[in-house]
Amino acid sequence: MTRSLLAFCIWLVPLAILAAPNGKQLYTRHCSVCHNDNGMGGIGLPLNGEKIEHFPRDYVFKTIRLGREGRVMPAFGKLSDAQIDAIVDYVFSWKKTSERAEYSDQKITGNPKAGAELFARKCAACHGKDGKSNGLGTGVTTSRERKFKVVPPALNNPGFLASASDYWIYDTIQNGRRGTIMPPQKKLKLTDQQVKDIVSHIRSFEQSYQKHEALEEDQPTLVFDSPYDFDTTVHNLKQSLKGLNFRYFPDRYMEMGLAPDKEINKKQLSLRFCNFNQLYKLINIDPRLGIVLPCRITVVEQPDGAVKLYLINMKMAARLFNNTQLTEIAEQMHDSVMELIDEATL
Amino acid sequence: MNRCKKTIWLRSVLLCLLWLMVAPAQAENMIMVRVHQNFDNTMILLKEALNDYGYRIAHIQKCDGGLSGFGYKTDEYKSVFFGKFQEMRHLTGTHPELIPYLPLKIAVMKENDSILLAALNPLSLSALFPNEDLQNQFGRWESDLRAIFDELAASKEL
Structure with a gap:
């Protein structure tokens, strides 16, 4: 009898928690x-x-x-x-x-x-x-x-x-x-x-209202080949950033800060850039935007010497915030960054 | 243990497990927490918690400094980049498509009397990067972030 009661109570504890x-x-x-x-x-x-x-x-x-x-x-x-x-x-x-x-x-x-x-x-x-x-x-x-x-x-x-x-x-x-x-x-x-x-x-x-459906061509990461070597690609990108009115921050290697300088890969460079006018507007729409900002293009030299550019697909990242106002601006930003990549890798 | 006892025990355990599975049923795109500390203390506690879980802060981006410098009114706002060196080297080699998402990042922002911390939920990357070998990694990051955020939320004022 006692055992049955005990078993019953064991059953009841999670049930009670679920019920209330x-x-x-x-x-x-x-x-x-x-x-x-x-x-x-x-x-x-x-x-x-x-x-x-x-x-x-x-x-x-x-x-x-x-x-x-x-x-x-x-x-x-x-x-x-x-x-x-x-x-x-x-x-x-x-x-x-x-x-x-x-x-x-x-x-x-x-x-x-x-x-x-x-x-x-x-x-x-x-x-x-x-x-x-x-x-x-x-x-x-x-x-x-x-x-x-x-x-x-x-x-x-x-x-x-x-x-x-x-x-x-x-x-x-x-x-x-x-x-x-x-x-x-x-x-x-x-x-x-x-x-x-x-x-x-x-x-x-x-x-x-129409049901939003993800576009098939949406990829979370955009990857581009550069026809230039590592240093020239970085130089070109900086020139294009200036031309498009972006401010870029000091160079940072991807692994910087995580290991002693002599150990880090110096062929993975993150170019961080921002348009503060747009940033201000964006964080007024959703202050949490810092989790995907600042804009970054990472330039990586592959073991065979080929250079690739990696960046977040802003259109897709913006959707994570469930905010139409943000998505619209992200689409404009996406277009600017595409223009920038075109210029730098032409 | 006789058969009846075994069955009861097994059922109870299963029910508890079921409850545990239901209780934290969340997979939002973001993980957030509200911390009742001042901004500087929050940054200190965050650094300590990240270290405790084996991460290192790679860099702190002062978003507020940049905005103020351009004449915009803003409260304190920083982005904390963090990671584990070997993990990052391995992932950027095997899954270069993750490069733009690394190092991991936490946005730290003041909101009135408290501080909000927000991070992209690593589990939300699962749908974007369905490779099987990445799923455990996303799960580990998610679990670490939740634990770190829970610690900060429960922290006593310094």
């Missing part, structure tokens, strides 16, 4: 690095105070599950429903009122064409004319200059539209959002029908 996830622990592990301890906000939006007072539970749940494609917030597809529920419970424990915010799932019928015109006049200054937000990056990071105290959300986003019901959007326009600059309907001078028209317009963004 700890919201605080889960929040600390998955969310606090961006949303800060106690939801004060950082790279991610603030989750405490007035801002989430009227957030419906379902909206927060779906936001965690689906994320915001192209807007830093990742989709937490591997968390169980119970784990997400526990996180939502923990976040909602910061609410000042125990009032439960619930909104109808009914569709709102409005005139999306009229809504588009109103959106351009009343909403686009903050949410962007295409609904993708006018604020660079997300959240409330105050460490750098910000146009908005809290970056206005991108409404034209599959994650947002799948999480927000029509009536939740309607309520937000009607009542504004306390703790942010989002004004209520009265201040926007909108009629009830006009609010519905705007909701219909926002909902119509869904029609333009």
Whole structure:
């Protein structure tokens, strides 16, 4: 009998842990690095105070599950429903009122064409004319200059539209959002029908979504052959960098700092370069960008004397950040660097 | 051990293993941690932790210095390049396609009263470089980075 009970308890321990996830622990592990301890906000939006007072539970749940494609917030597809529920419970424990915010799932019928015109006049200054937000990056990071105290959300986003019901959007326009600059309907001078028209317009963004598929030719590393010897290739690259307005840093051999100088391979040189104007813009979009910066081209002389250039495929690396704004700039950077390689290896 | 006992024991172990597999279910593109230290202390602790795991700091890129020098407002921000000499020499020889991703890198940035550390999750490279012999390497890096970040997150103020 005792043995059976013991065995039963052994079974129960992990089951109990699985059955009752700890919201605080889960929040600390998955969310606090961006949303800060106690939801004060950082790279991610603030989750405490007035801002989430009227957030419906379902909206927060779906936001965690689906994320915001192209807007830093990742989709937490591997968390169980119970784990997400526990996180939502923990976040909602910061609410000042125990009032439960619930909104109808009914569709709102409005005139999306009229809504588009109103959106351009009343909403686009903050949410962007295409609904993708006018604020660079997300959240409330105050460490750098910000146009908005809290970056206005991108409404034209599959994650947002799948999480927000029509009536939740309607309520937000009607009542504004306390703790942010989002004004209520009265201040926007909108009629009830006009609010519905705007909701219909926002909902119509869904029609333009296409599933992103990786291009077959995408390679994580770009490799180029140089027709020149090692020193000439390095010299050519520096000349091209200057010509394209990049600033390059002092030469560094790849193994430098990891072993005594006499042991390091001096035929593997990393040319690090930067355009500070662009760097500033990029880290305002996502401050974590340092994990792939500065731009680098590594020049390597092979044992047979042939010289190859290696660099990160910026277009592909940018996608790791789940940030459309970043991806667009990375594509421009990619083109500049291709031009640079062409010039240097011509 | 009789058969029944064995079965119960085995099932319990299996269940625990299952739980362990589910609990750290994460493979995000980035590994991040928030550290409640000042910037200088974080750098000291990071250096110590990297050394403890056999890595050496190759270089520290002062992104903040560069930006300030060009008149941009920025908080403290550094990129720490680190690695193991023999490991890097071996990998650049056998898998030159990894060259742009080496040495490994951690971005260290101030955010209000705390410090954020971010690194590319080495496991996210698995999909990009599917060679079988690299998978253990990515797994080791990932496990080291998580352990280092956990140590820093748990560190007491110096």
